[in-house]
Amino acid sequence: MESVEFYYDYISPYGYLVNTQLSRSGLPIEYRTISILEVMAIVGNQPSPKCPPKMGYALEDTRRWAKRYDVPFALNAEWWDAIMSGKLDMKLFAAGALVAQRDGGFEAYHQAVWEAIWGRPRDVVTPAGRIALLDDAGLRGREIWEQAAHHAIAGQLEACNQRAAARGVFGVPTFFVGDDMFFGNDRLDFVVERAQRSGIFA
Template identity: 45%
Template sequence: MTIEFVYDYRSPYSYLADTQLKKLSTDITYKPVDITSVMKAVNNHPSPMCPPKARYAVADAGRWAKHYGVPFTPNGGLMRAMGAGRFDGMLLSCAGLAAQELNIFNNAHKALFEAIWASTCDLTAEADRKNFFGERGIDAEELWSRASSSRIRDLLAKNDSEAAERGVFGVPTVFVGDEMFFGNDRLQFVRARLHGMPIEGAAA
C-alpha cells in the first residue's frame, strides 16, 4: 500500500514525520506544498502569526526530536532570512519538485530538511549552497535553477490546490487511501491503517 506525504520543508513537524515514515516499510508518494498558500486557501493561519504558539512549537518539536533520536538544531539564520523576506521559503518546496524531475530526490529531500532543521547553512549565499549540496553529491546550481523556474512554481501551485481540495489544512498530512491523518503525532494511526488494524488498536 502506498501512502501520500504532504509536507513543507519549513515545517519542523514535517521534518520529524519524515524521519519516521521510512520505518513504515511502504511506498511513499511525496507531495511538497507551499503551506502558506494551502492555509490561505482554507482560511487557516500559520504558527508565526501567533508568537506564543510558534515558541511552543519549536520547544515541542525539540522534545519529539529527542524522542526519535534525530538531530534538531533549527537554522536561525535561514529563518531570519525568510522572516525578513531575503529568502523565499517556497523555493525549498520547489527544490523538492525539481529534485524529483532530476532523479536526485532521495539525497536532495534529506538535504533540504537538514538545511533548515539540522544545519547552519546559509542558503541565501550561492557559495554556501554549492558547498552544502555538493558535500551531499548534489549539483546545487542545477537544482536551484530548475527550482526557480516558472514551470516548477506552477507544479507547486497545482499541488497546493489539490491539497486544499482534499481537505489539507496543515502539514505534515499523510493519506492512506482517502483517509487523512494530520500531524507528526498521528503516525501510530497511519501505522495501524497500513496493517489493517482499527484505530483504537494502534500501538503508541
C-alpha cells in the first residue's frame, strides 16, 4: 500500500505542530528525515531567523496553532541559543532519527525529541541530557548518539537532503502524496483529501 511521505526536521515548530496531528489523522506515514537548512542552501531558500519580521510572525502564529490543536508548546530556549550560537549541531537530531529508523525505536525517539524541543522543554544541549532523554524513552541513549555522530550517518543524511531538494522540497513540514506536494502544517486537510482520492486512505 502507498503511504504519505512526511519530510521533517526537528528545528521546525510547524513540523512539531503537524506531527501532533498525524496519529489523529490516521494517515499511513513514511517519515523522511532531512536537515532543512542544508536543503534550503541547495535550493536557495532562506530560514525564518534571517528575516526578523517573518520570525516574529512565526512565533505568534505557532502559538495560535498550538492553541487550536490543544497541544503543549514551549520553545526550548537553551536548545535554541545553542543552535543559533553554533555550539550545537542541529543535524545531530536528524542523524539520531536515521539511527532510530535503522535500528528500531524510531517512534519513541521521534516523540521524545519533538517534545523536548517544542512541547515540554528539557536538556538536549548537554550529552548527559540527550542520553537521559532517550533512556527515559526506553531507548539506548548513549548508543544512539554515538551512532548519530558516525560519518556513515552523516553521509546518509546528506543523501536524504539531496533527494529532498531534487524532489522540490524547500521547507518543512512538506508532504507528498504521489507526485503532489503540500507544504505547511495548514495543508494537512489537503493531504488527507488527496490520500482519499488516491485510495491509500479511507
